Amino acid sequence: MNKKRTTIKDIANVLNISPAAVSKALHDDSRISLKTKAAVKRVAKELNYQPNHLASALRRGKSNLVGVVVPKTNSNFFSSVVEQMEAVLNKAGYNIIITQSNESFEKECKNIDTLLYTQVDGIIASMANETVDLSYYEKIKANGIPLILFDRGENDLNVDYVGIDDYNSSHVIVEHLISKGCKRIAHIGGYRRTRIFNNRIKGYIDAISKNNLPIDDSLIIESSLTLEDGRKEMAHLLQLENRPDAVYVASDYAALGALQVLNENNIKVPEEIRLIGFGNEPFTSLVTPSISSIDQHSKDIGRIAAETFLKRVEEPKLKQSLNKIILNAELIIRDSSK
């Protein structure tokens, strides 16, 4: 029963060489003979040597851990983003620590503290809806480690950002609806204080104007975009004396709520009201009728965010600066807008 785990010293003792030589042999240092390397690796395997990550991280001042902050892992978008990130970072020798804020600012701050405390080499984050105070993110920057934002970001932080073109997505949606003959297009959006939702609203307004339709403020709604919000706001829209003939909802969850209310009121979708969501969650293709939605290229976002991080660690001299990488989103047309 070897209570203690085997260390580099143990291997050194067996072979009567110094721990330094063992360390170098394990790292394939050119100054160690092939013979010694082979012997070290053989003994390491025999003694079931497992390197102590804490010790090496401490010595090297680098943990090879990347912290990830997301609002919720429980959404297809984020889990897919994270999956890609992990693939890219693992390949480069990094492991990731996933934390979720549950859309709570307080939890988000705690998570950031945890990650910094765990000595991560960088943080890749998407902000909670609640987040307006950026001091915790400044803390990351002050720490000197790279910070990469995706999806829900902030220009003011002057860091790398990866996301889709929300403004343009709204244009694509509005123009698709107009091409189907819609004249009164409502928008159930998020709160303007969140950059991405603000961009969707602006895109919506500009696209409506561009196509010479009137802007009707009663058709523009801000909410938290939960399923319940979708139900509530759709019910509200149905009570207007001049109903919309299309609704563009800035989240699939809220779009689903809206669809439920439409179904319950026996309003035919798409014939009477066309509906479009945002995010391309799997359930959009599963419900009846299936919901048209915007695909956010989650895999690309995950991959690019990870690659951006790697670029930053490779070139630490490069000062952090606003560096936006914007992908074109894709409208997936389904039954709800056909």
Place this chain on the structure above:
Amino acid sequence: MNKKRTTIKDIANVLNISPAAVSKALHDDSRISLKTKAAVKRVAKELNYQPNHLASALRRGKSNLVGVVVPKTNSNFFSSVVEQMEAVLNKAGYNIIITQSNESFEKECKNIDTLLYTQVDGIIASMANETVDLSYYEKIKANGIPLILFDRGENDLNVDYVGIDDYNSSHVIVEHLISKGCKRIAHIGGYRRTRIFNNRIKGYIDAISKNNLPIDDSLIIESSLTLEDGRKEMAHLLQLENRPDAVYVASDYAALGALQVLNENNIKVPEEIRLIGFGNEPFTSLVTPSISSIDQHSKDIGRIAAETFLKRVEEPKLKQSLNKIILNAELIIRDSSK
């Protein structure tokens, strides 16, 4: 510009005391005067001292990190389990590292290696569907750190396990369907090699027998329980000359697939065929008709798994042994079986 982060030494220098005293002051050691403690904490705040977790973990031989292995974060069950775990463990001073296997055995092994390498103090895991070879889990045990399994576990490992009573859940479902007058109840289940799915199948068979209904092998199907599997197997059941009047599907995703096929074939649910799923995923209440399902008490499972881990670290002398904690699952009755 202080390039370097402040350490305990820096604080010691400012106050002209030893680093040891600073460390003790920060940990509220009783042998340090209140005056010194106050001074240390003041200076620590002034210099924005952040403890180096790697150093303390190395010295103490304890990382205060718990590894979590799940098949997919992208499911309501697992994300909810993890959320509760995190809450309990954070309170006890632990942080968690979430890894997902994507139902791949190979990825699961990699994840376990990563976690061991990161020097976690314990691992809480739910196995991938593929996993039959348990050698990697033996590796965790050999490492001497606690291993807790939940939902998808294995008796052979002789470790703590938290899950629901799958066998009994099948009884509850079958009896509910019989009470609605069903006589030919089909079961689209998982593969028997996975313990929980085997239990569901056994529960189904025993419940059918107990209620003096015939066992019809053509009504018992094993599959991977994806949405596609649900579609395929439901289509298959519809082609039987003697159709079932109820289908109990061992996963909500497969149940959804089944429902789609029923809807497409204009078969009235629940009038012609009643349908019940498993897992109580949020979408079960969102689709039309809403799907009856089993709630797995994800919050309780997460909480209890975390508490079990904490018990293990508190009493390391206690030998690991098979310790099953089984919760009663709850049938949520919705339109698909009313």
Place this chain on the structure above:
DNA sequence: TACTTTTGCTTAAACGTTTAAGCAAATATA
């Protein structure tokens, strides 16, 4: 007063690894 105990610190080693510096032997170069 003379002792024991308590208080409040210090010293020094340790955790396991990496790495700069150094040195002897082997090999290459002139």
Place this chain on the structure above:
DNA sequence: TATATTTGCTTAAACGTTTAAGCAAAAGTA
């Protein structure tokens, strides 16, 4: 053959923290 270079290691310090052991001063006790 004498000198320079390369090879293959060793030594020792360092990363930042914790902690056992120890010690002087202060406080308590007889």
